[in-house]
């Protein structure tokens with residue numbers, strides 16, 4: 810099934826190294842912007858104890874969870890070792906300055 814792209818605003822609405830939350834019926838999705846203007850989308854729920862990843866700080870392509878500082882990779886959703894866990898990632902793309910998101914998670918994260 811092809812993705813259904815949902816327009817979720819402009820990249821300019823997101824601070825560099827920050828995120829904004831997109832509310833979906835299946836749960837919140839955090840859309841991140843890196844320092845070099847790439848975007849990633851993760852379930853806004855840390856694989857440790859559910860902390861809001863959208864409130865973390867982005868370093869390169871990882872976000873530090875605001876609760877206990879686990880580092881989650883933005884591209885795969887996986888926690889950086891020695892921590893273990895995975896947050897679902899979502900397809901996201903930029904067209905010009907407009908962000909499009911799909912609410913259907915990518916494969917690859919077993920407990921998404």
Ligand code: FES
Nearest residue numbers: 855857858860874
């Ligand atoms: S809830 Fe994210 S590190 Fe604990």
